[in-house]
Amino acid sequence: MESSFATQVLHYTVAHRHSKQLESSAVTWQSPSVTGSDTWQKPGCHKVGHTRKISIPNCVEFHITTNACRGYCESWAVPSPADTVMINPHQRITSVGQCCNIMETEDVEVNVRCLEGVRKLVFKSALSCSCYHCKKE
Secondary structure (H helix, E strand, O other), rough: OOOOHHHHHHHHHOOOOOOOOOOOOOOOOOOOOOOOOHHHOEEEEEEEEEEEEOOOOOOOOOEEEEEEEEEEEOOEEEEEHHHHHHOOOOOOOEEEEEEEEEEEEEEEEEEEOOOEEEEEEEEEEEEEEEEEOOOOO
């Protein structure tokens, strides 16, 4: 892991790996399975750390680092086979595409100090990533 990324992660996190119970701006973060901040630029879908600022009205603002998925997956388009075009004349091109997706997640709990007391928040963090069918919604 590059020292600047590690320093950023350490600045925002405190390792309570067993309890996943945290105070204020300290969060549990499972190290991504990548060795450098540019690993996601290689083909495939990779687990990477993702830090963001959380602002909730009447609560202490904090940063949290969880795992996300990032990378490049295959896609292509080819002329449709003749039998496909006979069944559906408008489908002259057949496209196949995969997108980088989170396959499994875990919950990361954070106790945040707010005016009305401590609030328990739950954030999702990627456990595994994979190239998978792109979904249209």
